[in-house]
Amino acid sequence: MNEQTNITIHTPWPTRLGYALRPLLWIGPALALIVVVVLWPVVVLIHASFQNIAADGFVVGGAGFSNFKDLWHEPALKGVVFRTVIWVVLAVSLTLLISLALAQLFNQHFPFRRAARTALIAPWAASVMMTALIFRWALDPYSGAINIVLHALGIVHRMGSVQADWLGRPGWAIFWMLIVAIFVSLPFTTYALLSGLQTIPDEVYEAARVDGSSPWRTYWSITLPLLKPAILVATTINVINVFNSFPIIWEMTRGGPGYETSTTTTFMFILKQAFIGESAAMSVVNFMLVIVVVLLFLKTTRWKEQVND
């Protein structure tokens, strides 16, 4: 603090300004990128949500809040929002649970561990759209691979039946889409937790052992608390990803029948076909939702303390 005051007293102001601006040289490009690529689209988006836009993209005039009002009166909205909440909560929590176990496994020494760890990357490396498409084909009611297996096992009674058409029934469609969502989220989450596990010093475990703590107790009182920062990062990023996960739903069901497998993200896209202003309003709501959810989450988990520790 003292040093800085010295500088301000002894140097003439143009130089002081130079000092103040110097960091800009380094952070400037990154800042410009954020402004152009992140902030500007947000401004345009919010602007669009207050415009009356014809189906072919022409701005007819200002719309005030009518886009938001239309959205509010959209009969499908309630179900879509409810489904989005279920979708995010289930996908993220199940991913996290499975990843905790997987991370523990991959933290052990076993033969071919490196190969196993590399294999885990596969679902991450493949395009989400491709993965979703592969699952859709595998679930084809007449000739899908999954259905053939289920048929052989006696679970699916007849190929080509309503029962075999998993993706045509909203409840089951969401079930299968959740499996895909979890499948593609596992690698990142597992790796995040694995790196967290590796930062826990061996001495802590040794101390626990000396104190005679049971493995379960050790996991509960040592591993999990020390893993909290990694869990926080993984959860936050997964919440954002799953909330925005468009390709899975779009490729597997297009949000149908009706809007019965749509989340707010696909609903926004469907609206865009003919109701652009309302679609922009839905986007604004989505954007706000993500921010609010993430902020709430970080606040309740006292993110700052975790990071500063």
Place this chain on the structure above:
Amino acid sequence: MRKRQLAVRLAAVTAASAIVAAAATVVPTAGAAVKATAASGSTTLKLVVADYGTGPSNTSAKYWKGIADAFHKQYPSITVKITDIPWTNFDSEVQTMIQNHNYPDITEGDYFQDYAQQGLLYTAKQVLSDPKSLLPVFAKQGTYNGKQYGMPWTTSSRTLFYNKKLFKKAGIKTAPGTWAELQADAAKITKLGDVGFGLPLGTEEAQAESLLWFLGDGGNFTNSAGKWTINSAANVTAFTFLKNLVAAGDTEPNPGTQDRTPLWEQFAAGKVGMINGSPALIPIIQGAKVLSSSEWGSVPIAGKNGPLADTLGVCDNVAAFKSNGHEAQIKEFLNFAYQNKYQLQFDREYDLLPATVSAAAALKSDPTFGSFIDALPKAVQYPSSTSWAQVKTDIQNTIGTAVTGDPASVLGQLQSQAVQLGS
């Protein structure tokens, strides 16, 4: 100033070559198009067409290239650059072009009344020497404020296709004419383990399938005064019948999620007993090589009490955009492309019907097309109001849920949304 012009031109050329590199379906003349932008006095027309082909061997790009090349020979100063887009993406990709103000000169495919409303289009009179040469019954759909903007390019009408092989196997002698017969026949075919009736109520073309059923009970999307009647008693009756048909298991599973194209392909594969189709289904059947021409038939669509007298007729339209200022060149090209020769070539290639009076007359005695041609003058068409594009989207997205949910409330919902959008 000069420098700046050069820079702009360079940018244009770079952009053009980038487009050439990016688009998968660009005609070989596209390379010449890049040069043409730089040379003075020559024009490049951007022609955006929907793809009617069933595979790489007969894409619409190929068909149009034939016209474009012949045209270029006769008019060396005009080059036509073709972009063809699969049907499922056609609406959205054209809309995106317009939204981004990257205007085509000519489109052929779906037509949007709002483009005329926005003042984006030339009238038929401006870009065709003789607009009267087009079939008059389809003129209304492209007309806005008394002027015709959408010019029919190709037409088709709907019939009920049925698989004679499956009918024989199920012991059915004749194709159904009424709903009750249709349901009985569908049930018999379902018992064989195949799909009785293919009912595509998914987003691709739910509005067409719905209208065919509405017509069966004397219903429609609008009444004669143009007011929305989506939840009329007749329409609700039609969907109540469909709901029962679905519940009985006489259709494919979950029709609300099934699109037209895959179901047509299943019909062509011999696994569907009956399906409503247009002549465009014929090449799919031929391509699948499962059903020989004597193993399937096509009859008027079944109605509640008897076959439909007036069936759904649709036309795909040509629209000419003002934005690039190529009025004269577009006129040269359209006059050239609307020749009988090319109309008939199109119909033979894609099993569709012509849109000009003279080409229709030429096909009147054709064994395949003759009966379809006779039905054309009585064709029922979609509403021509400007809000139809939006109403259609709502219908495509939700009408399929009427066969699992409550028909009256789903149609009622669509009706109130349509009323709100205006007529």
